[in-house]
Amino acid sequence: MSRPIFDTVAILGLGLIGSSLAHGLRDKGLASRVVGYDASEDVRGRAKALGFCDEIAATPEAAVATADLVILSMPVGAAGAAAKAIAGALKPGVVVTDVGGVKAAVIAKVEAALPEDIAFVPGHPIAGTEHSGPEAGFGSLFEGRWAILTPSERTTDEALQQVSDLWHGLGSDVEIMTPEHHDLVLATTSHLPHLIAFNIVGTAADMEEVTRSEVIKFSAGGFRDFTRIAASDPVMWRDIFLNNKEAVLEMLGRFSEDLAALQRMIRWEDGDALQDLFTRTRAIRRGIIEAGQETEAPDFGRRGAGDTGGPKSDS
Numbered sequence: 001m002s003r004p005i006f007d008t009v010a011i012l013g014l015g016l017i018g019s020s021l022a023h024g025l026r027d028k029g030l031a032s033r034v035v036g037y038d039a040s041e042d043v044r045g046r047a048k049a050l051g052f053c054d055e056i057a058a059t060p061e062a063a064v065a066t067a068d069l070v071i072l073s074m075p076v077g078a079a080g081a082a083a084k085a086i087a088g089a090l091k092p093g094v095v096v097t098d099v100g101g102v103k104a105a106v107i108a109k110v111e112a113a114l115p116e117d118i119a120f121v122p123g124h125p126i127a128g129t130e131h132s133g134p135e136a137g138f139g140s141l142f143e144g145r146w147a148i149l150t151p152s153e154r155t156t157d158e159a160l161q162q163v164s165d166l167w168h169g170l171g172s173d174v175e176i177m178t179p180e181h182h183d184l185v186l187a188t189t190s191h192l193p194h195l196i197a198f199n200i201v202g203t204a205a206d207m208e209e210v211t212r213s214e215v216i217k218f219s220a221g222g223f224r225d226f227t228r229i230a231a232s233d234p235v236m237w238r239d240i241f242l243n244n245k246e247a248v249l250e251m252l253g254r255f256s257e258d259l260a261a262l263q264r265m266i267r268w269e270d271g272d273a274l275q276d277l278f279t280r281t282r283a284i285r286r287g288i289i290e291a292g293q294e295t296e297a298p299d300f301g302r303r304g305a306g307d308t309g310g311p312k313s314d315s
């Protein structure tokens, strides 16, 4: 057990990430009290029954009123409105942070809504699964993963240190970068791969009924892995693409050019070029494994070996 870093922590949004944070903070003794709130009454009821918070508040204002740390854990498209809702109810000296998969757009919207003297520490745990909802959370989700913090003008050194300590307490390694750099890196490593998965599974779903059932029946590793990613939460991913538009379109442009080059290699039967590319991509995968960031089995984003081993559920 660690010592509490914050006394009362309010978590707004009690899905996969919010509930995992609540479990982790309590399991590891990082907060004296965890108050939860979710915009959905149904989720609030389920969270109460699951018991991972000390209290479930009926309104966002009530949830944050006594909080020393507020964690925004809802889809990125809702973060600005959530910040607006709590702006008048925050305690002086409170720290606000978030976990959104996009940083620059969230910072702009949240900081426009929060009082100027409130410290905001934008964050993003590179840890998750394709499951969502309060039943999907587990306290070890962040162990052995990265948490990226992207300080803004409203991030004080003290608040940055406290939030960094919190992620370390949850078992994560912390990396600090600019919001713009985060959005470009994540567009490449997370957003584009998800877009490709949504697209390829969508293409299969649009096939004729008989072919589609065969695709499912005979789905080998490649397609199966894509279906896992394409099962991720639709609202969360809609919001990511709408809020990281420029970086995603930039990466999509490069991807389309490379795809056209591949098309030409196949059309002109340029086996050497194909083999060359596949040799280079295989080396990247092997490099990731050698660096201890991945096991042979698929397991997204781990720094070290092992399986997440947590419960799986969807809301």
Ligand SMILES: NC(=O)C1=CN([C@@H]2O[C@H](COP(=O)(O)OP(=O)(O)OC[C@H]3O[C@@H](n4cnc5c(N)ncnc54)[C@H](O)[C@@H]3O)[C@@H](O)[C@H]2O)C=CC1
Pocket (backbone or CB within 6 Å): 012, 013, 014, 015, 016, 017, 018, 037, 038, 039, 040, 043, 073, 074, 075, 076, 078, 081, 082, 099, 100, 101, 102, 124, 125, 126, 127, 128, 129, 130, 131, 132, 133, 134, 233, 236
């Ligand atoms: N799912 C993942 O693997 C990861 C997600 N994230 C980020 O975490 C955030 C939450 O994602 P998940 O927990 O996976 O989603 P989720 O779909 O499991 O849960 C989101 C919850 O937020 C609630 N919500 C929506 N608007 C709200 C508001 N204004 N106030 C309070 N609650 C509200 C929803 O009712 C829902 O229960 C997103 O911003 C996402 O980008 C970050 C890392 C990994």
Ligand SMILES: O=C(O)C(=O)Cc1ccc(O)cc1
Pocket (backbone or CB within 6 Å): 100, 101, 125, 126, 127, 128, 129, 130, 190, 229, 300, 301
């Ligand atoms: O489960 C997977 O493959 C993921 O990609 C998890 C994930 C999803 C979104 C994030 O912002 C970070 C991690």
